[in-house]
Amino acid sequence: MRAIGLNHRDAEAGVTLVEILVVLSIIAITTGAAMLRLGFGHSEDETRAAVAAMARTITAASDDALQTGQDRVLQLGPKGYRVIAANATTEPVWQTVPGLSFQPVGDRNQALRLSADGASPAFDLRLQAGSEALFLHFDGLKARVEAEP
Numbered sequence: 363m364r365a366i367g368l369n370h371r372d373a374e375a376g377v378t379l380v381e382i383l384v385v386l387s388i389i390a391i392t393t394g395a396a397m398l399r400l401g402f403g404h405s406e407d408e409t410r411a412a413v414a415a416m417a418r419t420i421t422a423a424s425d426d427a428l429q430t431g432q433d434r435v436l437q438l439g440p441k442g443y444r445v446i447a448a449n450a451t452t453e454p455v456w457q458t459v460p461g462l463s464f465q466p467v468g469d470r471n472q473a474l475r476l477s478a479d480g481a482s483p484a485f486d487l488r489l490q491a492g493s494e495a496l497f498l499h500f501d502g503l504k505a506r507v508e509a510e511p
Contacts, residue, residue: 410507413489413496416443417505419457420476424503427478434476438487445476474500 423434423445433448442458476482480503487498497508 409494410496413498413507416457417498417507419445420498420500420505424476424482427476428480431478433478436474436476438473
């Protein structure tokens with residue numbers, strides 16, 4: 363005669379609901395982590411808002427250079443940008459734009475000068491976010507975002 367206990371399960375009974383939920387949870391967590399890693403967590407609206415914030419930052423830095431009489435330098439990195447005062451003693455933090463790559467258009471390097479005398483050179487940046495390309499145009503005083511020309 364066999365003893366009946368709480369931990370006894372027939373081999374033919376199959377899987378329990380708890381086991382199924384554990385497996386589904388693991389799959390959901392793994393899929394979510396993979397999507398974030400691949401950049402699927404950012405919408406086009408978020409990217410456009412981040413690029414617009416970058417344009418406002420560049421315009422503000424240009425205005426600040428004119429008001430204080432000190433040049434500013436816009437530095438571009440693989441995933442972000444920062445503005446540095448010409449005589450800064452501390453390094454400012456990089457402003458990141460998730461899912462975006464920066465490519466200067468034309469004969470420009472990764473550091474662009476915002477002049478204190480109002481003679482800042484105009485420049486264009488091509489900002490690639492997945493399949494969408496945006497252009498940030500700086501006319502020497504003000505930056506604006508445009509769709510691909």
